Amino acid sequence: MRIRLANPRLALWFFVVLSVLLLGAGLGWRQPLNVDEERFLGVALEMLQNGAWFIPHRAGEIYADKPPLFMWTVALFVQLTHLPKVALYLPALIAGAVTTGCLYDLGRRLWRRRVGVISALLFLCTYQSYSILQTGQIDGFLALWTVLGIYGLCRHLLLGPDWRWYYLACAAMGFGIISKGVGFLPALMLIPYAYAARKGWSGVVAMPSGSTKKWWLGLLVALAAIAVWLLPLLVIVAQGSTDSVAYAQEILFRQTASRYANAWDHREPFWYFFVQVIPKYWIPILFMLPWLVPAWRKQLLRHDGRVLVLLGWVVLVLVFFSISTGKRKLYIFPAVPALVLVSAPLIPWMLRRWFSNRPKGRTVFVSLTVLWLCAWCVRGFVEPRLEGINPHESMMREVAMATQNADLVLVDWREGHWVFAQQPLVHFGFKDTQPLEHSVMWLRIHPKAFALVPAQDMSRCYDPQKARSVGDTSRAEWFLVGADADNGQCQAALPDKAYRFAWQTPL
Structure with a gap:
């Protein structure tokens, strides 16, 4: 599909605006209908009412299931808009716009402009993008920090070295952690990168010697971001309140490592994501896998480090969440941007393979893409009207x-x-x-x-x-x-x- 925008910056803003129009369809009509949306909106409103920003509450009782950054953001938008039922959905909408822009820019930089265009469109066509980014849940907001982590690390590991982008990625992971504990996931990208760099694969950047201190500085940057919430919390705990101590123990230990190792809710078998989530929520990428998997194998045999780093990270994310006893369909959404990015370069090749007449293939691709995106836009307006009020x-x-x-x-x-x-x-x-x-x-x-x-x-x-x-x-x-x-x-x-x-x- 050709978007005739020669200026990369203009094209970037085109896709950002497109994502806002598509993901924001129906905004203002949507109602908080599921328990997560009700909970997070309520916690944010209670923060505004009681001023307890570092220890959230639910109907006067301490709420210790999640860190507070998402609720802070919702509260901020409530203050700016005075429309709580709109403010709830704005963090995920912004995350979707930033993700779309980052995918366009990374696709353009790692491969070429056409791949950037396809990356942005493929992300907006993926079912799970709408399933998560049109809701008022933490995972939509977490996508913002995840994609910034991916983007910063890719700029450093695949297009660098660029320590500024590395530190931005570390800060994003820190803010991701105080949004939801798994905000550190982009750091797993360092595992396939270390292997590719050690083996001399193409497409990855070998870091200059003597950069150990710079790597560790990234950890300090991440800790500084976490300290925005954790440091005031520890000060409150140090004052000796029984409730604050219990909250700190719950959020820092039971709701993180204990919940991952032995979840008490949403218990599912190891294969849950592969059998019940991916076949539905990773459409249309799922339909491409019979061609993508052999193509990825050939790219890996040619030692393409870009594919190893991105695809390896997708696999690590899937393994990480599959090992945990607790699983929900939205958990693996962080893997979608990287999966889109590693799939997009192969779509022109698949079109040529599917259609011997290249113009015909392009026409079919453009038509299906436009139809698919229009359908999602219409759904954004129709679904809230059908659901009605809570x-x-x-x-x-x-x-x-x-x-x-x-x-x-x-x-x-x-x-x-x-x-x-x-x-x-x-x-x-x-x-x-x-x-x-x-x-x-x-x-x-x-x-x-x-x-x-x-x-x-x-x-x-x-x-x-x-x-x-x-x-x-x-x-x-x-x-x-x-x-x-x-x-x-x-x-x-x-x-x-x-x-x-x-x-x-x-x-």
């Missing part, structure tokens, strides 16, 4: 009216109940083991309050005849009960800590 939003408005904004006790709640709450909330911890019994005891002490409980096991403590159904969300039917619905069958001591929370400005 059912939690409607439910919580109805609950607030029915209870006249009285205190509401949450039982087995989900993030949507908290994010869209219109009234003061009470809960006993997101992972409370006896939430139903605790809600009964609270209502006995506070008879003017109400409780929102799921249908499952409700009759154990409440009279179903005195409960009011308020809707189905989060795979459960929810009922509103007052103190008069207590059937007297449940007895339990109240937990040591009850969390009270109310939005100053409800969504």
Whole structure:
């Protein structure tokens, strides 16, 4: 496909704008619908409300699952736009634009301009790009730091030496780590690079002797980026707060190494990504593999270091996440930009092989690409209209009216109940083991309050005849009960800590 933009900088901005138009389709209509989006938007809004920037909270309780950089960014965009439901999606949109621009520029520099064009278009055509970058999840934001790490390392290892780009890559990895623990992944690129450089493969840069200190300086740059969050956190911990110490232990140890080695959620077999994710989310690259794999083999036999570094990194990322017991489809998205970059140079060759008449092949390629991109753009506008508003939003408005904004006790709640709450909330911890019994005891002490409980096991403590159904969300039917619905069958001591929370400005 020919984009007639002779000026590389003009072409770069063309693809950046194209990515914003495609990935931003439907922005403003999208609603936070899944639990991740609800959670991260809520944490960001609570940061703005309580000013606790270094230790995030969820409905007043410390939230220790993820570092805070993504939530900081969402909070920043909330402040700039005053539109929380738009601000949530802007980090991933920016990440998509930067990734597209970086792929165009790397393809142009590593091979030629046409490869840069194909790299940008192939990334925008890949299903997982839309699956991740049109959502309000951390992995879309992580893509920003991942691609900057890849870009900086490629400029240094394959086009350098250029220590400035190396240090930028290290800083990006540091910020990636305080977005999500796996932000260090671009560093794995050094493994295939070290082999290629040692064996004298073409396409890689041999570093000058005596550069050991420069390499280690990159680690200090990464640590400096991490210190933007970690240093203030350690200062807070040093002040001796029990909650802050528990948070530091959870986020620095249990949610990193422990979760990787022995995940308690999303447990899947080793082959999960290869059987259930790649066949769907790496389309259309998947369809090219019968031709790409033999071509990559020939390039490796010719000792092309560019292919070894990029393709080797893709393999290492897949192995890294496959070894972990916990797996989700979005985990392997960081590998997509490098896979696109190593695939793009072979597409002109595949077109010539598929179509003996070259103009015809180009016409088919252009037509399919345009049709595919248009389809994704239309989907961006249509899908939010079909999904409608979050059912939690409607439910919580109805609950607030029915209870006249009285205190509401949450039982087995989900993030949507908290994010869209219109009234003061009470809960006993997101992972409370006896939430139903605790809600009964609270209502006995506070008879003017109400409780929102799921249908499952409700009759154990409440009279179903005195409960009011308020809707189905989060795979459960929810009922509103007052103190008069207590059937007297449940007895339990109240937990040591009850969390009270109310939005100053409800969504």
